[in-house]
Amino acid sequence: MAESPSSIESIRKWIVEHKLRAVGCLWLSGIGSSIAYNWSRHNMKPSVKIIHARFVLADLFFSARTISCFYLIIRRKKKKILSCT
Numbered sequence: 018m019a020e021s022p023s024s025i026e027s028i029r030k031w032i033v034e035h036k037l038r039a040v041g042c043l044w045l046s047g048i049g050s051s052i053a054y055n056w057s058r059h060n061m062k063p064s065v066k067i068i069h070a071r072f073v074l075a076d077l078f079f080s081a082r083t084i085s086c087f088y089l090i091i092r093r094k095k096k097k098i099l100s101c102t
Contacts, residue, residue, distance in 0.1 A: 040081075047077040 022030070032039045051073040055066040 043081060044074070044078065047074045051077075 048070060051070040055069050
């Protein structure tokens with residue numbers, strides 16, 4: 018009998034199959050949490066709160082893109098090493 022995949026493996030498989038949804042969920046959770054945090058700060062105008070939320074979201078998105086690029090580079094190097102042996 019085949020073993021059932023682990024929880025991490027099933028999450029990874031879902032992300033690979035639904036890349037656009039995964040990015041959308043990351044974006045939505047990032048902007049939602051950033052706006053919620055900024056709205057708890059009472060000493061700023063609403064326009065400044067929205068601008069800060071967008072900056073935080075841009076940083077989050079840039080970090081996610083950087084991590085995914087490094088992951089792809091490492092994965093390609095592993096495939097290249099395995100195919101050469």
